[in-house]
Amino acid sequence: MTIANKQIIYANTPSPAIDPSLSTGTFKLNTSSIPDHVPDNRVLVRSHYLSLDPAMRQWLTAKRSYIAPVERGSVMRGQTIGQVISVGKDMKNQFSVGDWVLAYSGWQEYAVLGAKAVQKVEIPPGCIPTDAMAVLGMTGLTAYFGMTEVGKPQPGNTVVVSGAAGATGMVAGQIAKIKGAKRVVGLAGSADKCNFLTKELGFDAAINYKDKDWKKQLKDATPEYIDVFFDNVGGEILDACLARAARDARFVICGAISQYNSAKPQGPASFMTVISQRVTMKGFIVFDYENKYPVALRDLATWLTQGKLKRKEYIIKGGLEAAPQGLVDLYGGANTGKMMVEVTPLTEAIGTSKAKL
Amino acid sequence: MTIANKQIIYANTPSPAIDPSLSTGTFKLNTSSIPDHVPDNRVLVRSHYLSLDPAMRQWLTAKRSYIAPVERGSVMRGQTIGQVISVGKDMKNQFSVGDWVLAYSGWQEYAVLGAKAVQKVEIPPGCIPTDAMAVLGMTGLTAYFGMTEVGKPQPGNTVVVSGAAGATGMVAGQIAKIKGAKRVVGLAGSADKCNFLTKELGFDAAINYKDKDWKKQLKDATPEYIDVFFDNVGGEILDACLARAARDARFVICGAISQYNSAKPQGPASFMTVISQRVTMKGFIVFDYENKYPVALRDLATWLTQGKLKRKEYIIKGGLEAAPQGLVDLYGGANTGKMMVEVTPLTEAIGTSKAKL
Structure with missing residues (x-):
């Protein structure tokens, strides 16, 4: 048959x-x-x-x-x-x-x-x-390693996540909170998504990047600048966050969804901040951490069942x-x-x- | 008086x-x-x-x-x-x-x-x-810490330096050779400068970025891609080197002289390579290494008097x-x-x- x-x-x-x-x-x-x-x-x-x-x-x-x-x-x-x-x-x-x-x-x-x-x-x-x-798969693992191995938020840090209502972003932001970040700010593309981030996931602030004044909102939401930026979007959003980078900031380059379909990709124009604020920008691929998957999955499953991490x-x-x-x-x-x-x-x-x- | x-x-x-x-x-x-x-x-x-x-x-x-x-x-x-x-x-x-x-x-x-x-x-x-x-001052120290603390060339590595005939670049390239890099390639703005790099300083290759086919020359000069890029120039040169980044490359962001006088600074468009090749780009300021100046100056003076480092x-x-x-x-x-x-x-x-x- x-x-x-x-x-x-x-x-x-x-x-x-x-x-x-x-x-x-x-x-x-x-x-x-x-x-x-x-x-x-x-x-x-x-x-x-x-x-x-x-x-x-x-x-x-x-x-x-x-x-x-x-x-x-x-x-x-x-x-x-x-x-x-x-x-x-x-x-x-x-x-x-x-x-x-x-x-x-x-x-x-x-x-x-x-x-x-x-x-x-x-x-x-x-x-x-x-x-x-999802949470216990590639997207959760990507968020986990990007945040814990590259971003490494410290207590007191301000963490910003772009594409924050997406599969990886929402986990990344929640992990930053679990790891003791002082302030987690999400960037997303609608008021509903922003509500979801603050009301349901416990983000401290969320900004709709389609708002005209989103850059001002970003500034207001990061009074102590940005220590960790977990980027899924690239382009203009990466640029604006670079302009807000704190001294010794870690920029986790996870994705650049704004650029994937672009015939003429755009680099971050505020690149000078990389020097003046000693920023580290690091790209990563989840597969490189394969030997650590078991520990990561145990953590993620624990947080999920404890309700600390929402799907x-x-x-x-x-x-x-x-x-x-x-x-x-x-x-x-x-x-x-x-x-x-x-x-x-x-x-x-x-x-x-x-x-x- | x-x-x-x-x-x-x-x-x-x-x-x-x-x-x-x-x-x-x-x-x-x-x-x-x-x-x-x-x-x-x-x-x-x-x-x-x-x-x-x-x-x-x-x-x-x-x-x-x-x-x-x-x-x-x-x-x-x-x-x-x-x-x-x-x-x-x-x-x-x-x-x-x-x-x-x-x-x-x-x-x-x-x-x-x-x-x-x-x-x-x-x-x-x-x-x-x-x-x-110069060599025993800020420019030499900048080259020293950028190369040894950020770039960290390993034996077998290909190292590219932009602004290679400038005060910092020429020291950075020579340090890469001293540290055992397999291949050191300089980017500079004239045939004379390129000659100086290869004939007098021992660079393995030098490329005049004003040549029409400089990108092809860069490709030919980096058959195993670029492990360490020490950048003094930014803009289009950073972009071209990013496109040639090897897996796990370190990009030392020391300066961006091409952008300082620009009203509209330009970011690296080949930014996607940061993700696919897991590139680390790190800005630094020499002052942050002040406690290590004595060791650095001892090394630099030794190399200078031994003739390993030319002024x-x-x-x-x-x-x-x-x-x-x-x-x-x-x-x-x-x-x-x-x-x-x-x-x-x-x-x-x-x-x-x-x-x-």
Whole structure:
């Protein structure tokens, strides 16, 4: 027997923005057919949620980077949370049908994967499967290492986070508070997001960068300047924060979502402050801290179950076909929290009781 | 009795470039008269050489910086090497007539100074008084700490220095070689400067950034990318080097001479590389390493007398009046080596024999 497998293929180089049209745009829809009987050293995984991440735009650019670009004509790269639905003979010691896994499956409903591309997920009590792709996944880990290993907020410090209502930013800001920062300020793109940051996540202040006077608000919100800046946005926001850098400030360069779709990227014009205030700007990639994942995940799960760290998901319905538009909306700032595409509803999950999810 | 004292006064804010005219420009000439009998807690210093430094443009801007701006109407700030010609009663235990001193005298022929503004200079065997303002002064120390404390070249590393024929750059590149860098590449603004770097200072390659194909030359000269970039220039050069950054590169942000006179400073557009290659960019100010000056000066003097470190001076004749044009020429890249203005020729020095100088 075979299974019909919906896939999203990377078809055309963005120029420079992603075009979400599935007929003429960056991606196209394909339906392949895969046998339900998997080879001995493989598992068959059914995707439930696909993660949409700001880094994806970079994966479509054939530039020297931390990861090879996606090749045109192949399934778009992406991480999903899903369930094992069939296990090859040699994999039975590691996997069982119904296991929840984090899979480098790409943008498709089903994937036949070897041991390296699939990772069994332990769902800690009080946690849910999608946590493994959010707070307890790449975004949470990125926030954790960026803040604890690069930013290193000290008690008394002022910490500013850009893209603060995004998946990584919201965790980064909360970790800064947990680590004893005196003042955590978030930058986000709407009044609702700002409310969410201060009312629900405990940020000390939040600034809507779409307000005309946002730079003045930033100044007022950082009376003792900025000791740590956790940047997901780049461009003008990085520039404004650089102008507010405190002596010996640490600038964590995590992302630059404002620049990914730009044909002419813009560097920080207030660069002179790097010298006068002895600023350290450091880029990092979460994979470099792999040997420390276990400790980080233990901390994150503890904070999550203690309620010190709050999760927020932004789930896109409509199946895989909705993913390209979702990605465009991600760059447009539509989401508060972790953006995911529901590929297969949890109601169709096998084995696990719905109540537990 | 009184002494006629020629001074250069900071008169008008540059807009944005320095105007060297002494009648209508940034500075004006003044002659004050000072008594040759100094107060008990002061010394009278006669300047011989005035240091001209890229940082000077920043001192004329009323922006938050590492040092307060110079006030209009006051003597322009600057460091000189000179001789003590009169000593107040309470200073006689520290100073004698004829002592060579490094003085925060400003742009003037004579200065009455307290103990904090004047520092007796020991001239190591084989060294000359002006060394105290160059290789054994701020520029040498800046190169030393920028390279050893921030850049930290490792054996096998490729090191690139911009403004490499300038006072700091030429020392920075030589230190990189001394510290075992595999390949040291200089960026400078003329074929003569490039020749000087490779033929006289032992740089492995030098690139004239005024050549049309300088970016290609930079690529060819850094086949293993750039591990350490010591930047004195900023702007387009920083940008091109960022695009060539190796994984975990250290970018020493020492200066940005290309931007000091710019009304619209330009940030590095290749900023994404900071993330993908995990680059650390760090600004620094030499004063922060003050407690390590003795060790640094011992190293620098040793290398200098051993011939491992070569000095190069660029001395402007014509007295103090020539200083404003000299400063403009400094930003124009006229000098190879340390730029100084001869305020009083060494032939007029007291006590010390000319042969020794």
